[in-house]
Amino acid sequence: MPIGDASPRMTAPVLKLDNVVKRYGDFSAVDGLSFEVARGEIFGFLGPNGAGKTTTLRMMLDIIRPTSGRIEILGAGSAVEVRRRIGYLPEERGLYRKMRAADSIAYFAQLRGVPGREAKRKAAALLERFGLGAFARARNDQLSKGMAQKVQFLCAIAHDPELLILDEPFSGLDPINQHRLEDLVRELRAEGKTIIFSTHVMQHAERLCDRFLIMAKGKRRFVGDIRQARAAYPPKLILRTRDAAERLSRKEGVAAVVARGAPEGGEQAYELTLAPGADPQGVLKAAFDAGLRLSRFELAGASLHDIFVALAGDTAAAEAAPERAEAA
Amino acid sequence: MKPVLLIAWREFRQYVFSRGFFLFLVLMPVGVIAVAAMLGFAERAQPVRAFVAYDASGRYQQALEAEFERRRLRDVVTSFDAYVRAAVEPAALEENRIPAPFAPGPADTARPNAFFAAGIDAARAAVAPHLRKGAPAFEPPRWPFRLLTPPPEVAAAASLDEARERLKPYLLGEKTASGADGPLFAAILIPPDFGVGGDAPAEFWSRNVTDLALKETMSRALNTALRREAAEARGLAAGAYEEVAGIKAPIEDYRPDRGAEDEAIDQRDRFESTLPALMTYVLLMVIFAAGQLLLTNTIEERSNKIVEILLSSVTAGQLMMGKLIGVAAVGLTMPTIFAIVSLVAAIGLGGGEETLRALATLGESGLVFVYLFYFFCAYAIFAMIFLAIGAVSNSMQDAQSFQGPIMMLVLLPIPFAPFVYHNPNGIIGSIFTWIPLYTPYAVMMRAASDPPLWEIAGATALMLVFAFVLARAMGRIFRDTILNPAPARAGEVWRLIRGGF
Incomplete structure (x- = not known):
């Protein structure tokens, strides 16, 4: 649809x-x-x-x-x-x-x-x-x-x-x-x-x-x-921590947690996909409650690339990745 | 209409304003002149064909010599007549201001004798006051044969066999006959019982079996000698044979399907009947040249990816039409330029009056428009096919698989053209008239001979319907395949053709 x-x-x-x-x-x-x-x-x-x-x-x-x-x-x-x-x-x-x-x-x-x-x-x-x-x-x-x-x-x-x-x-x-x-x-x-x-x-x-x-x-x-x-796609949270953030995936309002890139200075970047209607502040609180030491916490809207990949499917994902580099 | 003309003009400019076209334009007449000059030089450079005659019968040696001399004189007189017609003011000829025997006329026995009795200088003097400005003086043509006296050892031979053996070294270049520059070109041996009613043939000996001019002249000379002998044997006075043989029956051509005013066949009729042959030749040239241009040009637009931007500016129909007009103009430019140059040259060389008269006669004839109509119909039919081939091909290699059968179709009527030309309303003419691809050729060939109107009207209607359907089918192929990156397969082309019908 x-x-x-x-x-x-x-x-x-x-x-x-x-x-x-x-x-x-x-x-x-x-x-x-x-x-x-x-x-x-x-x-x-x-x-x-x-x-x-x-x-x-x-x-x-x-x-x-x-x-x-x-x-x-x-x-x-x-x-x-x-x-x-x-x-x-x-x-x-x-x-x-x-x-x-x-x-x-x-x-x-x-x-x-x-x-x-x-x-x-x-x-x-x-x-x-x-x-x-x-x-x-x-x-x-x-x-x-x-x-x-x-x-x-x-x-x-x-x-x-x-x-x-x-x-x-x-x-x-x-x-x-x-x-x-x-x-x-x-x-x-x-x-x-x-x-x-x-x-x-x-x-x-x-x-x-x-x-x-x-x-x-x-x-x-x-x-x-x-x-x-x-607006049609849930926002994402980017956070950076020296602790394992995967445990947040079980928290309310978090749909997925994916590690991004390689660790730097002992810290790892994570991308959290929020569930529809989830409150980012609630997720922040849950992170503190879980004992995560955060050096970065950022709310990011879905990029057009993400939306494109989500809508156009696997073919688009395969094509879009190299083109990002080309256009940069 | 404007985009069509713009496309046509671009196509025309692309080829006609190119260096290659200009070079061809310059080199073509230069080439023709060079070839003509080389042929003339080759003819002049050819050695005179020296030959001997051995007459074992003792009856034909003199007759042969006399006959060769008669033919030489006649050849000079005939050349002089051609010179006079080209070099003398037409008024002088019309008003009979050139005295006999120098005025053009039949070159029978009496006239060459009178001509040479007066001499070449007298002939030159007789026409000198009437020459066009700048016309050169008459030079008699070179007689290509020289009849030599047989070498003494041959003349002394006791038999034909002996003469034959003694002549061979002269034919093979082992010996040189007196008066010859090298080996003898030929020898004719006449057996003792040669003559009217005799069975023994004359023998023609030569190492050259392809140059038949001497043999034919010799044959005609012997025929004349035998006929003269037979005539004299029947009581005709000596020399009367030439007079009798020189008699020509005057005959004029008429057409029964004309009114009393124009029943006599005149120059216009001859133009009207020969023009289609010329136009068919030009048509073939144009179809060949334009077909190649359309192919290469469409393939270039396809491979250069220009065609899509063109199709966003004009319709596929406009693009096709523009190309057809532009390339037709390119195809016609070359013959038109040569026709104009030839006309100017003819006028410059003094033959303009006749040429202009011929053109005026042609202009009076309504058939010219009929020829032009069918000429363009034939061009359009074949050009559309070539355009569609270009649209389905990525390279000339792709095009060749379609091009071969199409060229066969273009050339198919050529072997039948003489039959239609000589018998315009015969069965072959009728069959070709009803085949839409060939209707233009056939009607052009037949138009001057008053073919049945119902047949021409019916076949033309059929041709127009065919051209319309073809235009639809070819247009569909052009439109639907020109943007495809891969060349179309035969099956797809067939599907599109069926769709067009």
Whole structure:
């Protein structure tokens, strides 16, 4: 049963999916997906590989058709009618190898309705703004991978779309460029754009998203903001002691006690999962009563990573662990 | 429509504004000129074929020599006629300002004799006032054969066998005949009982069994000699045979299905019936070139992952249409440039008037539009197939398994084209007309011969329905497979085709 709030906090959704299903033979890539995205928000689309994120994004853009269900985007029944108002950066990106960088940006802007001269002017301005002015006349196959990715991103925004859909925009970028892209996404939101991006790197989502959707195996597992997600999950206590804290697992209000990391200076860190409705002060008192000598006692909300792992299951847990390191 | 044109323009620019295309454009005419020059040089560099004739009958030596000389003179006169038609102002020809025997006409016995009695210089002087500006002076062609007197030892041979043995060293280069630069190219031996009613054949000896020009000329010369002999034996005066043989019956072509005003077959009719053959050739060139471009280009977009961003900007139908138009324009650019260059060259070389007249005649004919319609239908049908192959392939290697059968389909009508050309309303023409893939080829070939209207209308309707269904099926393949990372399997392609129908 999905949790969270499927309705956006703001009115007038720019995107609405209603019970959308996509089947390939007997396999359901997307299964009864419903959610809304409000104007002006940054909406994260989270899920492990094979969760159905890219299929959903392609259905939003009407590149592929849903088997059943309804998609409304920018007030239209099909993205084809409003594609000039949408920018899209696919997960698998490419450019015409022999085309010049500026020509590539201008070409895609023109395809989305920007007049030729203005498209060229915009391309030059964007390249200048993002530090690629000197490479405007360079052929795409002469650009570094990072530069090419920037050009691809500029191709997606050159026509000044009001809705930007980015499929795994951070993949393949080094940490510096990942931060630059995060800043750019915030800038675009500040300009009033709505941004939907898919990722399976939780740190980006946690830093950027107003709301997010978690899906796994084609189904929605959560829609809402981080506060709602944390509220739905019991808080944790982090404590540090030189005594064995496992004995607390039998105390009232404690669901689980797990040792974290290796002992340091004779002390061990523990993570205590609280039972729903448990009072952290009561647990603190129980710890003193049990004779534990505490050097740290901290109440911590569930991280998005924890929530993601809890919701998306084992597959997500296996994937998310290395990605935390990658994104850090 | 604008995105379609933008895609078409990008496709066009990608190829036509490339260095490779420019180089090809420059190198192609240079190559043609170089090949023509080399062929000319090779022809000139070829040694004159020296040969001897040994006539054991004693009746044909002179006739053979005379016949070869007659043919040499006729060859010069024929070349002069061709020169006059190309180098002289058309008005001078129309107003018959060039005097006989130098005005173009039949090269029978009398005219070459009169021509050479006056001489080549007189011929040059006769046309000089009427030459186009910059036209070169006439140079007689080189006669490629030289009939030598047989070496004395051969002439003195007592029999054909002896002559044959004595000639062999001259043919093998062991001895050199007087007047020859090397071994004899050939020798003809005429047996004693050779002649009309005789059974013994003449013998043609040569180490070269592939160059048949001398043998054929020799054969024609002997035929003429025998016929002349037979004519004289029947009482015809000496020399009368040439006059009789030179008689040509005037004949004009008419069509019974035309009104009185245009029943005579004229230049326009000839253009209309030859144009489809030319257009079929151009169509094949365009399909070959465009098919390859569509394949490589779609495969590149697939492997470069550009296609998804394109499909977020335009529909799959617009993308397909843009590609078809752009690549068709690329395919037609090359023949168009060559046609324009040829036209300019023809005008520059003084043949422009005829060329422009031919074009004007062509413009008056409504069939040109019929040809263009079917030309583009054929292109669209095959280009859609190539586009779908590109969409299901990750590499040219993947594409080849589909490409082979398709190329067989493209080429299948070629062996049948001459049958349709010569008998446009025959059974083969009808069969191909009703096969939608080949309707364009067949109708183009048949259009000038007034085929039954119901047949053309029915077959065209069938072709259009087929093209529509094909577009749906190929569009479905394109749309559903172009984003798949793995190349589509034959079973999946078949499922999509069935879905399109």
